[in-house]
Amino acid sequence: MSFDPKSSVKIFIGELNWSIMAIFLLMFIVSFWSKPSRMMMIKKNLINSLSEQFEIGLKTKKDSAKIMFTSLFMFIVTCNLMGMIPNLFTSSSHLTFNLFMSVPMWTGFFIFGWIKYSNKMFEHLVPNGTPDALISFMVLIELISTTIRPLTLSIRLMANMVSGHLLLTLLGNSMVSSNMILVMILTLVQSMLSSLELGVAIIQAYVFCMLLTLYSDDSDYQ
Template identity: 60%
Template sequence: MSLFISFDPKSTFLIFGLKEMNWFTTFFVLLLMFYSFWILPSRMEIMKLNFLKSLNKQFSIALKSMKDGTQMYFSSIFLIILFCNFFGLFPNFFTPSSHLMFNLFFSVPLWMGFFLYGWIIFSNKMLAHLVPLSTPMPLISFMVLIESISTLIRPGTLSIRLMANMVSGHLLLTLMGNAIVLKPFIIIIILIFIQTSLTMLEIGVSFIQAYVFCILLALYSDESDYNKI
């Protein structure tokens, strides 16, 4: 059996022969976002609201030059990616964030929207941003080329980073699971302990990678707004 079979959306989840149902696991996060039907919020509701407030505060710091409410876009993307990463750790669940196209679906449109906005509204300042301060005159053309390439590849590097971290973690868990088969009892206990530790580590990685993806995307987007500069 291939090690990469867990990343195939048509091989890890079957319902009445509908192999494409794997992609619908992406929307499981919506089941956790419904509001309470009671006047007084529950403890879980209070924890969720406090978490969302702290999350919006973090994105507000990164989006210094943006208008209020913009951070909600990045908070929503963070929650979707976080739950996709987290649910992917369960058996027979598919991890959409291990696919490059899924990550590009979030990074490219949002980055391109702010990027085009900056070039249309603040063309002169965006051009000046391509040349660092104190750059020698002979190197200006070369620095413009380097800065342009580094700006254009930003959504791609964000997506590849997220994909690589998700794939590497799941491959380690798969290798440890396959190593347990036909081993002595003592070795099995040790491998189970190691795999449990790796699972806890992957839970942390799921949160960190979702946060890094969104905070870097927010910082890149904030560079295109010069209203408060």
């Protein structure tokens, strides 16, 4: 169930496994109280802290850019944390889902840079101090490394989520035919791995968004 995108239960918006991502929208429910609750204050402080972090990596100081990357982080970390619940689908463990987020954003940054800062983008393909004989070779290498950025970004997130979840699944399955002492040891190991996986889920969402901010800077020479 954790890795299977198909579900035997279907609702009017499609597969039930994929629709679990819609829980992210619950974070934007407006409070009906005149004064903010503790949860609303915690959420506001968290969003402000994330905005300050992404502002460090962004050249532009526009609030729209910070809001975009903060929203993307909250979406990814929600999907990652939902996958920590037993028998719930982990959407970020699928390459198609990650490419759906990374490719459109990288393509937008890439096209924007080449249209508005064409000369700077050409200069970026040739590092300073490159010998004349290696210029053509370096341009090819830089183009390839730039082109595969969304793929490596997606594979990084997928690999980290799959590896931890798979290890937890294997440990859980091995408890079926184990004695009581071994079950207690495996439970302790699985609890420690779950704590580690919880940190990985948050860190990988942060790394995904922070690398996207750096990719956006490569196309912004303002």
